[in-house]
């Protein structure tokens with residue numbers, strides 16, 4: 592896919608991996624819309640990087656429907672969805688509350704489904720489009736304290752496989768990206784120290800764009816990205 596002039600939506604595009612990806616794709620000539628819950632943060636990011644911002648909490652169905660109404664009205668169509676909005680909440684099983692697990696699922700799973708569904712309606716009708724779901728290596732392997740987050744990313748991986756099976760006949764590519772630790776606000780909220788051997792958001796943006804730019808005749812179903820993380824000698 593040539594990204595020039597394409598219409599691209601990046602959920603959770605106001606910071607971290609989403610913002611870096613939005614900026615990179617915009618530099619390729621695409622019109623990029625970012626959404627998130629914090630309107631001021633979005634507007635600032637949009638102004639700094641020449642993006643378009645629309646406030647939307649992906650976990651609220653009415654906001655997702657109105658996001659797509661605005662996109663259709665202002666841009667006419669959509670070519671690519673980067674389903675990136677997400678967050679973690681970390682408790683051991685003994686302390687895990689249902690409330691916190693539900694709130695992680697409401698964004699990482701149910702929100703991803705709502706946005707994916709609305710994008711898929713457009714893509715199936717025009718028989719073209721790409722969905723990139725941003726999962727995590729936590730969606731491949733669990734870890735202590737990961738009940739809510741890892742389960743949400745395993746669920747996203749499962750949904751991705753279902754969407755791929757359903758949408759491939761309509762010429763819609765569904766791609767899963769599994770970053771390991773990336774130094775974003777999300778990462779910094781868990782680990783105070785910056786580790787120079789860890790991945791940066793630009794590395795994930797590059798992986799996403801590499802997968803999208805592959806000729807439309809094929810697609811890369813899943814990409815897992817680790818830091819090389821050499822041993823210090």
Ligand SMILES: NC(=O)c1ccc[n+]([C@@H]2O[C@H](COP(=O)([O-])OP(=O)(O)OC[C@H]3O[C@@H](n4cnc5c(N)ncnc54)[C@H](OP(=O)(O)O)[C@@H]3O)[C@@H](O)[C@H]2O)c1
Pocket residue numbers: 602603604605606607608609626627628629632647648649650675676677678679698702725726727728769770771772773774775776777778
């Ligand atoms: N950083 C890592 O180590 C890492 C590793 C693997 C996977 N990931 C995944 O990468 C994605 C991006 O995370 P990041 O590391 O770039 O962290 P980030 O900077 O915190 O980005 C997450 C973005 O999602 C938005 N968001 C959260 N809930 C939302 C909702 N309900 N509706 C709309 N937007 C929402 C946040 O903005 P608002 O708060 O303003 O809404 C924020 O801009 C996430 O799905 C995360 O699980 C991250």
